[in-house]
Structures are given as structure tokens and as C-alpha cells.
Amino acid sequence: MTYENLSTPEGTSSGVVFIVHPQVTKGARAETRDHAQGRLQEATGLAEAINLTVVGSRMLNVKSIRANLFLGEGQVDDLKGEIKDLNASLVLMDAHISPIQQRNLEKAWNVKVIDRSELILEIFGERARTAEGRLQVELAALSHQRSRLVRAWTHLERQRGGFGFMGGPGESQIELDRRIIDDRIVKIKKELESVIRTRKLHRKARDRVPYPIVALVGYTNAGKSTLFNRMTHSEVLAKDMLFATLDPTMRRVDLPSGREIILSDTVGFISDLPTSLIAAFRATLEEVLEADLILHVRDISHPYTDQQAGDVMKILGDLGLKNVENSHLIEVLNKTDLLDPEDQKALVNASHRTEYPQKVVLSALTGEGILDLLQKIEDFFLNQEQEVEIHLKYEDGATLAWLYQNGAILNREEGEEGITLKVKLSPLIKARFEKQI
Structure with a gap:
């Protein structure tokens, strides 16, 4: 199955989610209690934005991030029973976690685990409407997915989602190897390069x-x-x-x-x-x-x-x-x-x-x-406007009309050889005028 077939229409995501926000209290990733509470509230909004049912949430103090689980073993064990009692089929770790941490948490809790990046990408996958938007999201999703190919999916149940981060086994299991992902990334980048060229042409057109x-x-x-x-x-x-x-x-x-x-x-x-x-x-x-x-x-x-x-x-x-x-x-x-x-x-x-x-x-x-x-x-x-003095011949009526339309005429004097204007022009208009002249 190719990656682009993993998306589904808006509103089709479903599932029961338990949210965990780890409040790191020391080091470069440390955050205040207020900030952590705000993040937990925001994570709930993100989950609901993709039609997930939030059945519970916890904010945990984390003094140091464990390489294998992110959380402490006692915290992981403590959450296991709560997740099971609430019948949660998905856990959102409101942080950026490594593939190893993700896999170990899935084994410990026996549910699908996604992190903050994957949830945001999932939302973007459902919300993007233009071809460009979907290409951009897919490129980001593939880049993220590439580092998470080797994972244990067998004990997890399938849920639907925009770009497959919330997927499990069965017909929608991610069965991509690095070669397939890399080929698709190359193709998307080429298509986006075309979009970028088109945007530059549009900008040049707007410059006029x-x-x-x-x-x-x-x-x-x-x-x-x-x-x-x-x-x-x-x-x-x-x-x-x-x-x-x-x-x-x-x-x-x-x-x-x-x-x-x-x-x-x-x-x-x-x-x-x-x-x-x-x-x-x-x-x-x-x-x-x-x-x-x-x-x-x-x-x-x-x-x-x-x-x-x-x-x-x-x-x-x-x-x-x-x-x-x-x-x-x-x-x-x-x-x-x-x-x-x-x-x-x-x-x-x-x-x-x-x-x-x-x-x-x-x-x-x-x-x-x-x-x-x-x-x-x-x-x-x-x-931002600058005052400039411009001399025009009488027959240059088109330029005169353009200046009246796009600048502020401060003074106009008519002489034998033409018209002298004092005009206020914005830097943008002044640059375009000088380019045309």
C-alpha cells in the first residue's frame, strides 16, 4: 500500500484517547506549572480537533528524561491500570518522543502511542485542501515516518486517521520500506519545486x-x-x-x-x-x-x-x-x-x-x-513614503496618470518642456516606478 492511500475524509478519525503531558522540571526542556497546564489543555483541544474522545489525562513531573521510556518506570506502571480501566485505545504523549520510547511505551501499556508531532501531522493531513497543502503535509509525514519504520504493531488495534500515525495492523498497516519512502519523498519534492517556481512567477506578476x-x-x-x-x-x-x-x-x-x-x-x-x-x-x-x-x-x-x-x-x-x-x-x-x-x-x-x-x-x-x-x-x-521630484514630458500622460493613482502628489508645476511633480511614494512603489522608467 502506498503512503498517499492512508488519508481519509475529514471527520473520519475515531478513537478513545488518554493524554499524558510530561512536565520536565529540569534541563533545557524545563517548563513552569502554568505552561504545562496550558499545554495539557491545548493537547486536549488538538485531540478533539480530530474527533478523538478524551477519556482522561494526567500531568506528570519528570525530573530527567529516561532514554528507554521518557517517563519513570513507576509512572509507566501507575498509568497502565488507569489506561486499561478507561478502555483507552490510544495514548497521546504530549511531547516529542523517540521511536524506542514510543515502542517501549506501547509494549508497556498494550495500546497505540502517538506523540505530539504525529497528532499535529495527522490533523494537518485531514485539514489540507489544496494539492500543495497535501503535498507539504505528506512530505513532513514521510520524513517523520522514515525514522519509525521498525516498530512492533502486532498487538495494536486499527484506528482511522489522515496520514496513518494513528494506524495499527490490518489492511492499513504501514508496509513501507526506506526505498519506497525515499522514492516518494523525491517525487513530492519535485512537485513542490514546481509549486515554488509557480509562486515566484505569481510574485513577479504582483510586482507589476x-x-x-x-x-x-x-x-x-x-x-x-x-x-x-x-x-x-x-x-x-x-x-x-x-x-x-x-x-x-x-x-x-x-x-x-x-x-x-x-x-x-x-x-x-x-x-x-x-x-x-x-x-x-x-x-x-x-x-x-x-x-x-x-x-x-x-x-x-x-x-x-x-x-x-x-x-x-x-x-x-x-x-x-x-x-x-x-x-x-x-x-x-x-x-x-x-x-x-x-x-x-x-x-x-x-x-x-x-x-x-x-x-x-x-x-x-x-x-x-x-x-x-x-x-x-x-x-x-x-x-514609509519618500518624497521625490519627477520631470515628465507633456506627452507622457500614461506615467502621469500612474503617479496620480499610486502616489500622493504634493506639488505640480508646468513649464515649457514639461511637468515637474513632487510626489510621495512608498519604497515599494518607488522601486517599481524606477524599474519601469
């Missing part, structure tokens, strides 16, 4: 259109798609669930002055996003790297919003955007409709202070604050 690109980024379920729909008056899928959007969407938006921009909605980020997935989605995430302005959308009502913001900025840094918060990024504090009125007022007052010049408070759901965001975007591009 004087519209700056504004990209929405943020933690998954922060409300990016709802904001996108509100700003563009479109109907992109926007649901209160993790990873509702995987495939990028672009629409044109009018700013208050009539100036136009292109708004791009992108995949949501999450803490400990698998590195293979970041690599596979690099072609898509390049839209963020190429953007003239980034809107970092935050769910300000979430109890761990600061941690989520930190995770997003880390991923942006990993992509190559260094010190982005000090340059071309506006922080959008969304979901204020879920806050108490006093908290809303305090947040708005704080955003108006001079130390928060790049923050906007709004509710994408109700529309409150959207005009403030549009004006903030407008101000950003106005502040």
Missing part, C-alpha cells in the same frame, strides 16, 4: 501591480480567518477549532484613503511545531517572508496569550525574520468581545499609550476596532 502585501500570522485559533473575512468581506472557512486554515488565501482590501493592499491568510502556528512541518511548509510561509507588513493576530482572551505570542515570534525568527517586532509588524489583540468591559477599557487605554505604537485592540467577530486597524495599516505605509 502596485499593491503591498500584508500577511496575517498568529497562533492557531487566534481568529485570523475571522479577521480576514471581516476585512475582505469574503467567506473563508473560519471555525472555533485548531488549524481550521491550512491553505493560504489572498484577497484585495481597500484602506480608508482608497489605497489598495493584498491581504494573505496563513496557517496557524503552535508551540513545538514539528520541524519537518516547518520545513515542508516553507514554500507557503515564504509568503510571510515576502510581506511588506505582518499582522500578528493574538487571542487576547486566552489565559496563555503571552506564551502563544512568544511561540509565534520564535517561529518567525526560525523562518529568518529577525527583530521583526521592531520593524514591519502590527500586533492585533483580538477577541476583546470575550473580555470583561473593564478589561477591554484597560486594554484599549494601554494600546493608545506611546509605548504601544504598533498595537490594535479589536474584535474580528463583532467588527469593533476594524477601522482602527485599517487606519494603522494606512499610517504604516504613509510613514
Whole structure:
């Protein structure tokens, strides 16, 4: 059976899952109690996002990670009875575990065990809609699977899932060897190279259109798609669930002055996003790297919003955007409709202070604050503009019309040989104008 046949339609994943979040208390992977609780809550949301039934969860203190089990032997034995009593057919280890740890835990608990990476990949496998999205997820899944070929499946029961990480024996058992996986990886990479070339052509085509690109980024379920729909008056899928959007969407938006921009909605980020997935989605995430302005959308009502913001900025840094918060990024504090009125007022007052010049408070759901965001975007591009003096001949009417359409005319003088203009142009428009001239 080939790898691409392992996927199933949305909503077909099933199973009873028990979630274990190991809170590492020492070393480089150490985390606070609050962060661990947030991660456990998030893991529950991830499992429910793929229609798994969560029957129980445990957060365990781990002073040092065991090479063979990740957890301590006493902890593993203690969980065995609880997992059995709850009739769990699947255990989610909310961490990145090695193939050996995974196999040993399966033997100890006699159930299928998946880790955080595999669950996220499984969700992505079900949610990707475009051919490009499915190729990117499959590439990440195959890269992950390649290191986990030698595993004991015989005692496990089959469950359905988007890319086979939740699979067991029987007709859907993963029966791939490294040669088959490697051949498929090579084929996918070639197809994605074609996609990347097409994207570059699209970018060149957009270079001929004087519209700056504004990209929405943020933690998954922060409300990016709802904001996108509100700003563009479109109907992109926007649901209160993790990873509702995987495939990028672009629409044109009018700013208050009539100036136009292109708004791009992108995949949501999450803490400990698998590195293979970041690599596979690099072609898509390049839209963020190429953007003239980034809107970092935050769910300000979430109890761990600061941690989520930190995770997003880390991923942006990993992509190559260094010190982005000090340059071309506006922080959008969304979901204020879920806050108490006093908290809303305090947040708005704080955003108006001079130390928060790049923050906007709004509710994408109700529309409150959207005009403030549009004006903030407008101000950003106005502040980037440069004043230039241009001399045109009278017969060069097309260039004159283009300048009126894409710049701000400050002064116009007509002489014997032609027209002299003082114009404010954004760096993007100025570069395109100079290229055309």
C-alpha cells in the first residue's frame, strides 16, 4: 500500500484517547506549572480537533528524561491500570518522543502511542485542501515516518486517521520500506519545486501591480480567518477549532484613503511545531517572508496569550525574520468581545499609550476596532513614503496618470518642456516606478 492511500475524509478519525503531558522540571526542556497546564489543555483541544474522545489525562513531573521510556518506570506502571480501566485505545504523549520510547511505551501499556508531532501531522493531513497543502503535509509525514519504520504493531488495534500515525495492523498497516519512502519523498519534492517556481512567477506578476502585501500570522485559533473575512468581506472557512486554515488565501482590501493592499491568510502556528512541518511548509510561509507588513493576530482572551505570542515570534525568527517586532509588524489583540468591559477599557487605554505604537485592540467577530486597524495599516505605509521630484514630458500622460493613482502628489508645476511633480511614494512603489522608467 502506498503512503498517499492512508488519508481519509475529514471527520473520519475515531478513537478513545488518554493524554499524558510530561512536565520536565529540569534541563533545557524545563517548563513552569502554568505552561504545562496550558499545554495539557491545548493537547486536549488538538485531540478533539480530530474527533478523538478524551477519556482522561494526567500531568506528570519528570525530573530527567529516561532514554528507554521518557517517563519513570513507576509512572509507566501507575498509568497502565488507569489506561486499561478507561478502555483507552490510544495514548497521546504530549511531547516529542523517540521511536524506542514510543515502542517501549506501547509494549508497556498494550495500546497505540502517538506523540505530539504525529497528532499535529495527522490533523494537518485531514485539514489540507489544496494539492500543495497535501503535498507539504505528506512530505513532513514521510520524513517523520522514515525514522519509525521498525516498530512492533502486532498487538495494536486499527484506528482511522489522515496520514496513518494513528494506524495499527490490518489492511492499513504501514508496509513501507526506506526505498519506497525515499522514492516518494523525491517525487513530492519535485512537485513542490514546481509549486515554488509557480509562486515566484505569481510574485513577479504582483510586482507589476502596485499593491503591498500584508500577511496575517498568529497562533492557531487566534481568529485570523475571522479577521480576514471581516476585512475582505469574503467567506473563508473560519471555525472555533485548531488549524481550521491550512491553505493560504489572498484577497484585495481597500484602506480608508482608497489605497489598495493584498491581504494573505496563513496557517496557524503552535508551540513545538514539528520541524519537518516547518520545513515542508516553507514554500507557503515564504509568503510571510515576502510581506511588506505582518499582522500578528493574538487571542487576547486566552489565559496563555503571552506564551502563544512568544511561540509565534520564535517561529518567525526560525523562518529568518529577525527583530521583526521592531520593524514591519502590527500586533492585533483580538477577541476583546470575550473580555470583561473593564478589561477591554484597560486594554484599549494601554494600546493608545506611546509605548504601544504598533498595537490594535479589536474584535474580528463583532467588527469593533476594524477601522482602527485599517487606519494603522494606512499610517504604516504613509510613514514609509519618500518624497521625490519627477520631470515628465507633456506627452507622457500614461506615467502621469500612474503617479496620480499610486502616489500622493504634493506639488505640480508646468513649464515649457514639461511637468515637474513632487510626489510621495512608498519604497515599494518607488522601486517599481524606477524599474519601469
